[in-house]
Amino acid sequence: MNLDFERLLAAYLDEKVNPEELARLANWVQTDPALRKRFQEEMRLAVLSREVARERLALPNTETGHPIPSSQFQAQSSEPHHLKPARGAAGSRFHFAFRVGWRRTTDGAAGARLQESHKVLAVDWWGRRLAWALAACLALALGVASLWMNRPPELGSLSAAAGQAELLRKNQIYPVLAGQVVREGDRLRTGSNGTLRLLLTREKAELVMAPGTELLIENSGEGARPNLRWGKITGAVPPQEPGRPLVVQATRARLEVVGTQFDLAAREAGAWLRVREGKVRLVRLADESSVMVKAGEFAAVEDGLPFEIRRQEANRPAALPVKLDYAHPRQEGDGDWSWDGLRLEQKRVSRHPFLPENFGTSKSPIGVLEFPAVQGGSIEMEAAIVVRETLARIEADASRAFSVGFRFRQGDWLYQARYGTLPEGRAHLVLDADLLGRGLPPVKMASAEAAAQWLPVGEPWRLRVQALAAAPGWLRIRMKAWAASTAEPAQWMLDHGMEAPAGIDRAGLQTTSAAAVFTDWKINAVENFEP
Amino acid sequence: MEPRQGMTEEERFRRATACRPALLAVILAMTQDFQESEDLVQETMLEVFKSVGSFDDSRDFLRWAKGVARKVVLRHWAARKRIPQTMEAEALQTLAESLAEEGEEPALWEDERRRLQECLERLSERSRRLFLLRYGQNLKGPALAEASGFNVNSLRTTLLRIRVFLRDCLRSGPAAMEEGGA
Numbered sequence: 001m002n003l004d005f006e007r008l009l010a011a012y013l014d015e016k017v018n019p020e021e022l023a024r025l026a027n028w029v030q031t032d033p034a035l036r037k038r039f040q041e042e043m044r045l046a047v048l049s050r051e052v053a054r055e056r057l058a059l060p061n062t063e064t065g066h067p068i069p070s071s072q073f074q075a076q077s078s079e080p081h082h083l084k085p086a087r088g089a090a091g092s093r094f095h096f097a098f099r100v101g102w103r104r105t106t107d108g109a110a111g112a113r114l115q116e117s118h119k120v121l122a123v124d125w126w127g128r129r130l131a132w133a134l135a136a137c138l139a140l141a142l143g144v145a146s147l148w149m150n151r152p153p154e155l156g157s158l159s160a161a162a163g164q165a166e167l168l169r170k171n172q173i174y175p176v177l178a179g180q181v182v183r184e185g186d187r188l189r190t191g192s193n194g195t196l197r198l199l200l201t202r203e204k205a206e207l208v209m210a211p212g213t214e215l216l217i218e219n220s221g222e223g224a225r226p227n228l229r230w231g232k233i234t235g236a237v238p239p240q241e242p243g244r245p246l247v248v249q250a251t252r253a254r255l256e257v258v259g260t261q262f263d264l265a266a267r268e269a270g271a272w273l274r275v276r277e278g279k280v281r282l283v284r285l286a287d288e289s290s291v292m293v294k295a296g297e298f299a300a301v302e303d304g305l306p307f308e309i310r311r312q313e314a315n316r317p318a319a320l321p322v323k324l325d326y327a328h329p330r331q332e333g334d335g336d337w338s339w340d341g342l343r344l345e346q347k348r349v350s351r352h353p354f355l356p357e358n359f360g361t362s363k364s365p366i367g368v369l370e371f372p373a374v375q376g377g378s379i380e381m382e383a384a385i386v387v388r389e390t391l392a393r394i395e396a397d398a399s400r401a402f403s404v405g406f407r408f409r410q411g412d413w414l415y416q417a418r419y420g421t422l423p424e425g426r427a428h429l430v431l432d433a434d435l436l437g438r439g440l441p442p443v444k445m446a447s448a449e450a451a452a453q454w455l456p457v458g459e460p461w462r463l464r465v466q467a468l469a470a471a472p473g474w475l476r477i478r479m480k481a482w483a484a485s486t487a488e489p490a491q492w493m494l495d496h497g498m499e500a501p502a503g504i505d506r507a508g509l510q511t512t513s514a515a516a517v518f519t520d521w522k523i524n525a526v527e528n529f530e531p
Numbered sequence: 532m533e534p535r536q537g538m539t540e541e542e543r544f545r546r547a548t549a550c551r552p553a554l555l556a557v558i559l560a561m562t563q564d565f566q567e568s569e570d571l572v573q574e575t576m577l578e579v580f581k582s583v584g585s586f587d588d589s590r591d592f593l594r595w596a597k598g599v600a601r602k603v604v605l606r607h608w609a610a611r612k613r614i615p616q617t618m619e620a621e622a623l624q625t626l627a628e629s630l631a632e633e634g635e636e637p638a639l640w641e642d643e644r645r646r647l648q649e650c651l652e653r654l655s656e657r658s659r660r661l662f663l664l665r666y667g668q669n670l671k672g673p674a675l676a677e678a679s680g681f682n683v684n685s686l687r688t689t690l691l692r693i694r695v696f697l698r699d700c701l702r703s704g705p706a707a708m709e710e711g712g713a
Contacts, residue, residue, distance in 0.1 A: 019619040026622035029629045043556045053667030179664040181680035
């Protein structure tokens with residue numbers, strides 16, 4: 001093996017060589033067939049490596065099956081100059097280090113060759129430049145050892161980066177790159193379209209930073225202690241060593257994670273946690289009280305909200321086949337529903353003529369969406385409603401149709417609905433929403449689209465619901481479709497001192513019932529916070 | 532020159548596309564920079580596509596395309612008015628020409644690329660990260676040291692170690708290699 005050639009080749013591949021060295025390398029390649037073959041082999045490996053590395057960086061992370069689409073992560077074209085600190089940043093970005101330690105070698109042929117290679121290379125180097133090397137080492141050891149000793153420890157690395165993101169280290173800002181080491185004291189920030197995937201070394205935990213997030217990497221002494229300054233992270237944490245949970249800091253709260261998948265959001269007012277798998281202890285810093293949040297549950301530490309565990313039933317796609325059982329009409333309201341989380345069955349349908357008595361309090365188990373919401377938080381969702389069947393017809397006075405929309409409140413419920421005549425094959429929709437723990441008016445419903453129409457039987461009708469939280473709390477939206485006649489709302493209005501629209505003839509109106517189902521639930525947007 | 536019969540235009544285009552990695556190697560030998568090389572490969576491919584219709588099938592296609600690649604680099608140097616010193620330019624051309632004689636087997640490239648993917652899994656996490664920064668992000672020297680957390684002085688050794696490992700892995704197959712071996 002021509003070690004001088006190997007050394008030059010390595011320098012040529014990874015650094016820059018001076019013209020004289022380059023000429024020497026070229027001469028070897030030109031005149032020695034064996035060395036030419038080595039050069040060809042090495043260039044081939046370089047091209048293969050480039051292609052494989054690019055492919056790898058562009059690939060989605062399939063290891064975690066994380067909910068955030070990995071397809072967002074693209075390989076970034078990154079040149080060395082991208083690593084320069086931002087304009088105006090002070091100081092040097094170069095670190096000189098002196099490392100002392102045993103070199104780990106591999107077994108087998110590759111390891112043996114390597115050892116041999118290193119050994120002879122080293123002898124060659126020292127033999128010819130011993131004095132220089134000694135002097136340089138001493139200078140390095142004395143001059144920069146302290147820098148090395150003071151260098152913050154590595155706590156993790158970035159496995160993927162996309163969009164706007166930056167790393168703030170010692171008051172210098174760096175764009176981030178997949179593969180980059182993350183040290184104690186580093187601040188990672190994502191812009192409005194940026195996403196970062198961070199792998200914590202000791203904990204083997206993966207944290208994905210959503211757009212608009214800042215994460216400060218602190219050192220717990222045993223490993224990383226991420227501090228979510230603001231924004232949102234999603235974590236996938238494998239089981240940790242007993243007694244050494246991953247601790248994540250957030251506003252007014254602390255998480256102790258022993259192995260789970262979770263979403264954590266932080267803002268000025270507090271922190272919100274949702275657990276997907278496993279369990280996480282959420283500690284309120286103010287009094288060190290804690291709750292254990294398990295899979296499917298969420299909780300928040302924020303003023304004005306109870307520090308308790310909530311379950312989220314929302315965001316379940318529901319294809320809702322309905323079975324109607326007319327043999328058991330009930331008098332209590334709008335039917336008897338069973339719901340196992342995926343499948344809804346309507347077993348009985350009300351057919352009675354006095355629906356208004358229960359109209360204000362009947363609560364359907366259908367379609368409950370529940371979210372914690374900050375003040376001004378909003379949710380927008382869509383669903384399709386299909387009226388399956390109506391059970392009666394309007395017989396008289398149908399020509400004197402009316403339609404009126406109004407809002408009212410009863411107890412903790414805010415209703416906005418519209419009622420009208422009920423021609424054949426139509427039913428109508430009631431939407432309601434409430435906000436637990438706070439008085440009204442907690443929620444403003446922008447549900448005009450949803451409540452303003454009668455629904456044709458058998459045809460899916462798409463509706464859109466927007467709700468706005470006027471105060472922090474748990475925002476709950478219930479949706480149900482139920483039957484109503486023109487008589488009941490009119491009667492109810494009159495009974496409650498409301499003026500019925502002109503043209504109503506109570507005596508001429510009939511009662512009817514209908515069954516309807518919701519399908520295709522879809523949450524479009526939850527602003528401010530999605531647990 | 533009228534093209535010889537025997538190869539359709541589509542086949543020529545396919546052939547031109549298949550030799551892309553070999554052209555990249557030639558250009559890389561002259562530029563020593565992946566990003567720049569990839570840009571120039573695109574230019575080379577355009578040149579090759581322009582002429583491929585009239586290419587004489589009796590000639591060595593790959594050797595001809597590699598010649599085009601070298602000319603594209605020389606033109607690039609001239610255009611940016613940063614032509615390397617004579618000695619340096621000659622040396623770089625010599626290195627690039629040394630790759631001209633290498634035969635081309637597109638299937639072999641593909642096969643090696645697949646094997647290299649598997650070999651990459653055998654690297655230690657730290658080495659793999661360094662590999663991705665060097666080859667995926669095209670970092671070198673102090674920038675690579677900063678991003679990877681490696682000492683500047685140990686980078687060369689570690690990269691050499693990684694390359695030796697991958698070369699051996701390509702030769703003997705991933706199964707023969709110890710996991711986390713570099």
